[in-house]
Amino acid sequence: MAGELIGFPEITADTVARYEQPGPRYTSYPTAPEWTPAYGPSDYATSLVQAGQAPAEPLSIYIHIPFCRRMCTFCGCNVVIARDNSRADRYVTHVGEEIRLAAGLLGQRRGVSQLHLGGGTPTFLDLQQLTRLWRTFREHFTPLADAELAIEVNPVFTTVEQIALLREFGFNRISMGVQDFDPEVQQAIRREQTFEQTSNLVAAARKLGFRGINLDLIYGLPLQRDSSWEDTLRQVLAIRPDRLAVYSFAFLPNLRPHQRKLPARRPEGIAKLKLFRSAYNTLLAEGYRPIGMDHFALPDDELSLAQASGKLSRNFQGYTVKAASEVVAFGTTAIGDLQGAYMQNTKSIARYCESVAAGRFATERGLRLSADDQRRRGLITQLMCHFLVDLGPDGREYFRAELEDLSRLQDAGLLELNGVRLKLTPLGRVFVRNVAMVFDAHLRQQQAARTFSMTV
Numbered sequence: 001m002a003g004e005l006i007g008f009p010e011i012t013a014d015t016v017a018r019y020e021q022p023g024p025r026y027t028s029y030p031t032a033p034e035w036t037p038a039y040g041p042s043d044y045a046t047s048l049v050q051a052g053q054a055p056a057e058p059l060s061i062y063i064h065i066p067f068c069r070r071m072c073t074f075c076g077c078n079v080v081i082a083r084d085n086s087r088a089d090r091y092v093t094h095v096g097e098e099i100r101l102a103a104g105l106l107g108q109r110r111g112v113s114q115l116h117l118g119g120g121t122p123t124f125l126d127l128q129q130l131t132r133l134w135r136t137f138r139e140h141f142t143p144l145a146d147a148e149l150a151i152e153v154n155p156v157f158t159t160v161e162q163i164a165l166l167r168e169f170g171f172n173r174i175s176m177g178v179q180d181f182d183p184e185v186q187q188a189i190r191r192e193q194t195f196e197q198t199s200n201l202v203a204a205a206r207k208l209g210f211r212g213i214n215l216d217l218i219y220g221l222p223l224q225r226d227s228s229w230e231d232t233l234r235q236v237l238a239i240r241p242d243r244l245a246v247y248s249f250a251f252l253p254n255l256r257p258h259q260r261k262l263p264a265r266r267p268e269g270i271a272k273l274k275l276f277r278s279a280y281n282t283l284l285a286e287g288y289r290p291i292g293m294d295h296f297a298l299p300d301d302e303l304s305l306a307q308a309s310g311k312l313s314r315n316f317q318g319y320t321v322k323a324a325s326e327v328v329a330f331g332t333t334a335i336g337d338l339q340g341a342y343m344q345n346t347k348s349i350a351r352y353c354e355s356v357a358a359g360r361f362a363t364e365r366g367l368r369l370s371a372d373d374q375r376r377r378g379l380i381t382q383l384m385c386h387f388l389v390d391l392g393p394d395g396r397e398y399f400r401a402e403l404e405d406l407s408r409l410q411d412a413g414l415l416e417l418n419g420v421r422l423k424l425t426p427l428g429r430v431f432v433r434n435v436a437m438v439f440d441a442h443l444r445q446q447q448a449a450r451t452f453s454m455t456v
Helices: 013-019 041-051 085-106 127-140 160-169 183-189 195-208 226-239 257-261 269-285 302-308 349-357 371-386 400-411 426-430 432-437 441-445
Strands: 059-065 111-119 142-153 173-179 214-219 243-248 289-291 295-297 313-315 318-320 327-330 335-338 341-345 363-368 388-390 415-418 421-424
Touching: 013 269, 041 085, 041 335, 041 341, 041 363, 059 085, 059 127, 085 127, 085 327, 085 349, 127 160, 142 160, 160 195, 173 183, 173 195, 195 226, 214 226, 214 269, 226 269, 243 269, 269 289, 289 302, 295 302, 313 371, 327 341, 371 388, 371 432, 371 441, 400 415, 400 432, 421 426, 426 432
Parallel strands: 059 111, 059 327, 111 142, 142 173, 173 214, 214 243
Antiparallel strands: 243 295, 289 295, 313 318, 327 335, 335 341, 341 363, 388 421, 415 421
């Protein structure tokens, strides 16, 4: 199984140089650069009506809260910097209006298996704003008894009163960004956050009954060193979260101009990969199980159990066990996945509020998936979750070109091919994005490279 306890493979600098290239992270396929304005608000309305024809099927719902009190220079999210909570009043009102618009077209399809509040910093909202948003959501949607209700928080700005209110609403999952506990790294990325702030909020969340508590780490940040990274890992293990996400830093200064303010000295190539190797081996030694390409969970956590049973899934919020087959998303830049199409709202708060106030959706772009897109999406998702895939009875003919590339990757030791069955080796798991790119038909057709983060 994908979650089996294998050690991190020995990797040379030459191997890293060979496979270090820009590539998608495949939270979607086709990836966002392929989406166009040809899919707009009226198309989204039609997709909602079609989705309403299956009233018994639960939905996943995502709500984007873009506000942050400061800009972290490593950040890759779509955020709005504000210091005054009142900046969010109008936004919360219009998110409520968008919820009403969508629910009106979904008919009786109102059950929810997963709700995720992301950002930004969702706890930028004060108690009254959180209450208003929750009441509007509950007027129109009903979480299932075993639904996953999750929120992302920043321990520096989040109060115990806020998470207590969220727990009262029924939220049961919480994720906290850490990135790195080293003060020098924190200053470089403008994200000062103490171990005590983090551990105290985790303790409060546990006392309130949150489960599946997750901490995020990032490797490849400026000024990170082997010794300081090991210190961070020791501090994280003292907290012992249920889950950990250990992400590769996506340095994209052309897309995220604020990243140009970062110090130039960053671990790259083999030095960067050694940081992930250290995290991987340390976490396995402490009883965590590897989940997909960059997550870890304790053996009794639902992620571990889902991986062991082959039920692990992946969507825009990462690896999950509760994701429904379709996602309805609200707020600026929010991405939905309905009726064989992706759709994304505008990133402009002004345009978003103007559209919703006029009774229109703020859909800025999207894409209807072809039958080929959907087939490839299924393969890539399986590969990213379970590191193995069956190409199907016609796979040898359908994926003739891909099999030639896969054969070369087999010769390089990244995978094992048995007819139309593919299984990644320990080395291939490290470079799973590279293997997934083989199945990306849009990437094959491109004349110029897209702007993606590095696969290492």
